[in-house]
Amino acid sequence: MGKLKVRIEKAQCVGNARCHAVAGTLFPLDDEGYVAIEGFTVRSEDELLARRGARACPERIIKIVEEEI
Numbered sequence: 202m203g204k205l206k207v208r209i210e211k212a213q214c215v216g217n218a219r220c221h222a223v224a225g226t227l228f229p230l231d232d233e234g235y236v237a238i239e240g241f242t243v244r245s246e247d248e249l250l251a252r253r254g255a256r257a258c259p260e261r262i263i264k265i266v267e268e269e270i
């Protein structure tokens with residue numbers, strides 16, 4: 202089984218903060234309100250929250266991917 206990772210197409214972010222509203226600890230925003238990161242490895246205890254954050258993005262630019270290890 203691989204590790205789950207979040208990948209964010211940061212350049213496409215429109216700054217509506219939906220991801221941050223449901224999972225603020227996982228999806229920090231920059232000073233202008235756009236998502237501040239391009240991705241991270243998901244800790245197992247954060248999996249549900251990460252998926253909720255991804256689903257919350259109306260632009261569909263947050264992807265959950267499984268990487269082989």
Ligand code: SF4
Binds near residue numbers: 258
């Ligand atoms: S929900 Fe999507 S578009 Fe909105 S701030 Fe988060 S990454 Fe950007």
